[in-house]
Amino acid sequence: MNNASTWQLLSAIMRRDLAVALRRRSDIINPLLFVVIVVTLFPLAVGPGPDILGRIATGVIWVAALLSALLGSERLFRDDFLDGNLEQLVLLPAPLPVLALGKISVHWLLSGLPLVILAPLCALLLKLPIDAWGILMLTLLIGTPMLSAMTAVGAALTVSLGRGGALLSLLLLPLFIPLLIFAAAAVESTLVGTSAYGHVLLLAGLMLLTLTLAPLAVAAAIRVSVN
Amino acid sequence: MWKWLHPYAKGEATYRLLGAWLPWLSALAALFVAVGLGWGLFYAPPDYQQGDSYRIIFIHVPAAMFSMGAYTGMAIAALIALVWQIRTAEWAIAAIAPVGAVLTFVALFTGAVWGKPMWGTWWEWDARLTSELILLFLYIGVLALYYAFNDARTGAKAAAILALVGVVNVPIIHFSVYWWNSLHQGATITKFEKPSMPVEMLTPLLISIAGFLFLTAALVTQRLRNEILKQELHRPWAQQQLGVEAEHGV
Numbered sequence: 490m491n492n493a494s495t496w497q498l499l500s501a502i503m504r505r506d507l508a509v510a511l512r513r514r515s516d517i518i519n520p521l522l523f524v525v526i527v528v529t530l531f532p533l534a535v536g537p538g539p540d541i542l543g544r545i546a547t548g549v550i551w552v553a554a555l556l557s558a559l560l561g562s563e564r565l566f567r568d569d570f571l572d573g574n575l576e577q578l579v580l581l582p583a584p585l586p587v588l589a590l591g592k593i594s595v596h597w598l599l600s601g602l603p604l605v606i607l608a609p610l611c612a613l614l615l616k617l618p619i620d621a622w623g624i625l626m627l628t629l630l631i632g633t634p635m636l637s638a639m640t641a642v643g644a645a646l647t648v649s650l651g652r653g654g655a656l657l658s659l660l661l662l663p664l665f666i667p668l669l670i671f672a673a674a675a676v677e678s679t680l681v682g683t684s685a686y687g688h689v690l691l692l693a694g695l696m697l698l699t700l701t702l703a704p705l706a707v708a709a710a711i712r713v714s715v716n
Numbered sequence: 717m718w719k720w721l722h723p724y725a726k727g728e729a730t731y732r733l734l735g736a737w738l739p740w741l742s743a744l745a746a747l748f749v750a751v752g753l754g755w756g757l758f759y760a761p762p763d764y765q766q767g768d769s770y771r772i773i774f775i776h777v778p779a780a781m782f783s784m785g786a787y788t789g790m791a792i793a794a795l796i797a798l799v800w801q802i803r804t805a806e807w808a809i810a811a812i813a814p815v816g817a818v819l820t821f822v823a824l825f826t827g828a829v830w831g832k833p834m835w836g837t838w839w840e841w842d843a844r845l846t847s848e849l850i851l852l853f854l855y856i857g858v859l860a861l862y863y864a865f866n867d868a869r870t871g872a873k874a875a876a877i878l879a880l881v882g883v884v885n886v887p888i889i890h891f892s893v894y895w896w897n898s899l900h901q902g903a904t905i906t907k908f909e910k911p912s913m914p915v916e917m918l919t920p921l922l923i924s925i926a927g928f929l930f931l932t933a934a935l936v937t938q939r940l941r942n943e944i945l946k947q948e949l950h951r952p953w954a955q956q957q958l959g960v961e962a963e964h965g966v
Contacts, residue, residue, distance in 0.1 A: 642877075642881060646861060646874045646877060646878060647861075647864070647874075649865070649870070650864055650865065656860055656861065656864055659853070659856065659857050659860055660857045660860070660861060660878060662853075663850050663853040663854055663857065663885075663889070664881065664882070664885050664889075666850060666889055666892065666893070667885070667888045667889055667891075667892035670892045670893065670895070670896040671892060674895075674896065695888065702884065706877055706880070706881050709798065709877050710874065710877050713870055713873040713874050713877065714870070714874075716869075716870060716873075
């Protein structure tokens with residue numbers, strides 16, 4: 490098989506994943522609604538004063554994003570595992586990590602990207618100063634691909650379990666910590682008026698590292714799971 | 717080297733090898749831990765600043781060291797298990813992880829107990845404490861994944877992948893937590909570095925560290941032996957072994 494067919498397979502899989510996901514829109518919308526509702530709960534819990542809300546806004550939005558990534562993770566491999574598509578994926582004459590990266594990309598397109606677009610609404614609800622909206626969206630734009638890639642590793646590891654929800658959060662949340670730290674630090678430094686450049690660059694570096702290594706881990710995990 | 721190593725891919729050979737090591741490791745562990753802790757807790761001079769409460773260092777530091785050392789060992793076992801598909805290495809993950817988790821917990825607990833009189837608080841979001849806590853979560857994750865599957869082999873491989881993902885992340889987490897710490901709070905507590913220790917304190921500490929090393933090795937050895945026996949129960953040698961041990965009343 491030559492290179493062209495790998496790309497053909499990849500694009501076929503991505504188009505298929507997109508089509509399947511778009512036919513079940515509630516799976517896409519529910520995690521987003523989850524984020525909005527979590528964000529709504531915080532002012533009710535800690536009080537609506539802008540001083541408190543503005544301080545915790547970034548953290549709340551990011552934690553909500555992490556949790557919603559866990560919620561939406563089933564969509565990645567679960568159905569494919571149940572109907573045998575995952576095995577076909579392993580058998581395809583194309584490198585499995587490349588195909589995994591394709592699935593991760595589609596997942597990000599339907600879970601990460603909407604979150605980036607939704608971020609200003611959440612920032613508005615939490616009274617985050619408007620100067621920081623741009624940097625919040627930027628950190629989400631850089632961070633959510635990482636989120637999708639790491640979630641894919643966890644989802645591929647637990648796909649054959651069926652009841653992997655709580656386990657998945659146990660596996661993944663500790664690994665999300667650097668992402669959370671750098672994203673929050675970037676927004677924080679914008680809020681206090683210093684440059685967020687360094688944090689954003691670090692975040693971008695982490696994203697590239699994750700997108701390079703995670704597909705390999707996903708491929709290994711898929712092979713274990715379909716065994 | 718491979719010719720020499722090859723037999724140990726088989727459960728029985730490893731079981732016997734570990735069995736030969738175990739008494740030595742246990743004896744060394746008992747000796748060094750007893751001497752190190754006895755010396756440290758009773759005979760070492762009290763600290764000029766911290767009085768007697770510094771003595772918990774003789775447990776805290778070795779536990780913290782080998783909580784990380786055990787994770788490294790587990791990751792190496794995971795790599796061997798994934799690359800060379802050696803089942804003994806898969807079982808080693810299950811043998812090491814609980815020991816490492818307990819060491820991590822001991823390090824956290826003694827740290828909290830030490831922190832209360834010294835810093836006035838059980839818990840501080842200090843970089844070292846935070847990364848140790850995350851290490852505990854990573855151990856628990858590996859263990860949970862290992863035992864989540866009905867098929868032990870799948871669980872072991874999944875846990876091996878997770879352990880390797882974790883080991884890539886450990887330096888990143890460590891580094892990010894340090895940085896986060898320096899951003900969010902001044903260096904209130906990080907002035908923790910030991911003022912170069914007098915030799916009367918350092919010697920028992922080193923002995924205690926060696927003791928914990930042997931203790932960790934002995935515990936892992938015993939756990940790995942149990943795991944091998946459990947997994948190979950259907951094989952004649954294991955049944956024979958159990959029969960022999962039952963006769964001797966071991």
